Amino acid sequence: MFDPLQYLxxxxxxxxxxxxxxxxxVLPIIVGRLTGAHKPSPEKLSEYECGFPAFEDPRSQFDVRFYLVAILFIVFDLEAAFIYPWAVSVFKFGGWASWTAWIAMMVFIGELALGLVYAWKKGALEWE
Known part of the structure; x- marks a missing residue:
């Protein structure tokens, strides 16, 4: 039977x-309006980057190399995130299980190293 009190x-x-x-x-907006912190001026409404006005169109496209470096960073950052818990717990298994886990991680690191060498040879890490 359906009991609506279960969802309370x-x-x-x-x-x-x-x-x-x-x-x-909502509350910070209301407090800002009531305390007088909301006084728009041309300086406050202008776009700026790092303390100085923007010097080019903000809708300009990024170079593809920027995205390649970002993806490579994420891949190797995730590698570090996977290796740390593995290193803490790998030899708690004991026996063949720990050696199997060790070999699997070495294969994983080897594949990532091959990927890094490939990206390096293709020039994905070069910046002009």
């Missing part, structure tokens, strides 16, 4: 979350 904790949680998220967005 979920609805309360959603209500509190909605109220808090609305409060964290």
């Amino acid at each position: 904790p979920i609805l309360l949680f959603l209500g509190v979350a909605l109220a808090l998220s609305t409060a964290f967005v």
